[in-house]
Amino acid sequence: MSGIEQARKTAENLGHLTGFGNEHSSEALPGALPTGRNSPQRAPLGLYAEQLSGTAFTEPRAANRRSWLYRIRPSAAHPAYRRIGNGALRSAPFEETVPDPNRLRWNPLPEPEPGTDFVAGLWTLGGNGDARQRTGMAVHLYAANRSMTDRVFSDADGELLIVPERGGLLLRTEFGLLRAEPGHVALIPRGVRFRVELLDTAPDGGQSPAARGYVCENYGQPFQLPELGPIGANGLANARDFLAPTAAYEDREEPVEVVNKFCGNLWSATYDHSPLDVVAWHGNHVPYVYDLRRFNVLGTISYDHPDPSIFTVLTSPSDTPGLAGVDFVVFAPRWLVGEDTFRPPYFHRNVMSEYMGLIEGAYDAKAEGFLPGGGSLHNMMSAHGPDRETFDRASAAELAPRKVDDGLAFMFETRWPVTATAQAMTADHLQKGYDNVWQGLARNFRAQSMR
Ligand SMILES: O=C(O)Cc1cc(O)ccc1O
Numbered sequence: 542m543s544g545i546e547q548a549r550k551t552a553e554n555l556g557h558l559t560g561f562g563n564e565h566s567s568e569a570l571p572g573a574l575p576t577g578r579n580s581p582q583r584a585p586l587g588l589y590a591e592q593l594s595g596t597a598f599t600e601p602r603a604a605n606r607r608s609w610l611y612r613i614r615p616s617a618a619h620p621a622y623r624r625i626g627n628g629a630l631r632s633a634p635f636e637e638t639v640p641d642p643n644r645l646r647w648n649p650l651p652e653p654e655p656g657t658d659f660v661a662g663l664w665t666l667g668g669n670g671d672a673r674q675r676t677g678m679a680v681h682l683y684a685a686n687r688s689m690t691d692r693v694f695s696d697a698d699g700e701l702l703i704v705p706e707r708g709g710l711l712l713r714t715e716f717g718l719l720r721a722e723p724g725h726v727a728l729i730p731r732g733v734r735f736r737v738e739l740l741d742t743a744p745d746g747g748q749s750p751a752a753r754g755y756v757c758e759n760y761g762q763p764f765q766l767p768e769l770g771p772i773g774a775n776g777l778a779n780a781r782d783f784l785a786p787t788a789a790y791e792d793r794e795e796p797v798e799v800v801n802k803f804c805g806n807l808w809s810a811t812y813d814h815s816p817l818d819v820v821a822w823h824g825n826h827v828p829y830v831y832d833l834r835r836f837n838v839l840g841t842i843s844y845d846h847p848d849p850s851i852f853t854v855l856t857s858p859s860d861t862p863g864l865a866g867v868d869f870v871v872f873a874p875r876w877l878v879g880e881d882t883f884r885p886p887y888f889h890r891n892v893m894s895e896y897m898g899l900i901e902g903a904y905d906a907k908a909e910g911f912l913p914g915g916g917s918l919h920n921m922m923s924a925h926g927p928d929r930e931t932f933d934r935a936s937a938a939e940l941a942p943r944k945v946d947d948g949l950a951f952m953f954e955t956r957w958p959v960t961a962t963a964q965a966m967t968a969d970h971l972q973k974g975y976d977n978v979w980q981g982l983a984r985n986f987r988a989q990s991m992r
């Protein structure tokens with residue numbers, strides 16, 4: 542059986558625990574989880590107890606994230622970490638280029654070199670804040686053609702929201718296994734070790750595995766569900782649709798490299814066993830997947846185009862109420878029924894900065910040039926909105942109810958401008974002439990109303 546077939550078979554029968562932010566618990570062997578206490582004098586089955594804290598011990602209950610792991614060896618049993626090359630991964634603070642007010646758009650990443658795994662395939666577009674201060678975010682893309690085998694990755698700098706665009710992923714984590722297909726998002730919390738195996742070959746009939754997508758690295762407060770306010774008790778991303786893994790462990794006494802992203806750099810230490818050796822766990826600092834097609838899209842049933850905050854799946858709050866460090870927003874299939882309304886996204890200038898990506902199909906504000914696997918960056922106050930073709934079409938369209946179901950787009954919307962990396966500004970796949978999509982918008986002004 543090929544690696545892909547094996548991974549597929551594994552991915553097909555995974556158990557899950559449901560619910561966002563729950564105090565989950567799971568054991569791969571009966572009796573592995575201690576009852577009534579976290580740290581018994583001797584943990585069951587000769588396991589080591591270890592707490593993994595994603596928030597300060599003292600943060601309020603509603604925000605507090607931690608898990609207890611019961612593992613074959615404690616994580617502490619490892620030799621020194623040594624620096625390794627960062628590849629195309631960059632980190633905040635982003636100072637390679639001057640923040641750019643221009644609207645920027647990229648085509649998909651070029652095909653990776655043969656033998657590129659998920660970690661080697663990470664390519665940073667830009668970001669903001671400071672990893673050392675646990676503020677801000679980074680936008681990464683990935684393109685991989687090989688499963689990780691004898692190494693695992695973890696990110697001390699932040700949580701990773703993985704948005705597959707091409708090819709399914711099997712995520713083997715300390716907490717168990719998750720499957721993330723295009724159209725799903727997967728979240729790996731800060732510090733959690735994981736290995737990425739690829740589940741698909743390239744769509745062109747190629748034999749080699751292929752995976753491509755986006756990653757929002759969130760240095761700030763963990764993503765949470767947005768408040769619902771007057772929407773009520775249900776809607777948007779429903780908590781029950783978030784799936785956490787059930788415990789599954791590797792008992793491998795052989796060298797496994799742990800690649801640790803720490804304050805912007807990659808460090809490596811080789812354990813003499815697999816650190817995915819957690820037999821039981823409980824807590825709420827856990828990885829999860831969410832199927833974006835489960836998003837309960839709310840919008841106008843009268844007139845006007847609501848602000849896209851209505852499409853927020855997850856938000857990382859800042860210390861200022863209502864101001865997100867970063868929001869993850871999805872443009873999912875939905876009906877448009879607004880009367881006397883310009884239905885696509887309006888022209889706007891926004892204090893927040895918007896990175897957009899496309900998982901499949903097309904996006905309703907752009908007639909051409911915004912491609913699956915590509916992305917656009919509309920930084921703080923940069924003027925953008927529908928391209929000329931979209932404006933002309935939508936201004937003349939007959940306003941019958943219309944289903945928009947030909948694409949799945951998303952946005953990382955962040956409080957601070959995104960400074961691009963040098964590689965992003967010099968990349969061949971940075972589009973030239975993006976400004977032209979707004980050229981030729983006709984002057985329609987008449988001093989006298991025709992109504
Ligand atoms: O396409 C964009 O720019 C994202 C976006 C979508 C929308 O519906 C309203 C505002 C906005 O920034």
Ligand SMILES: [Fe+2]
Pocket residue numbers: 889891895919925926
């Ligand atoms: Fe926008």
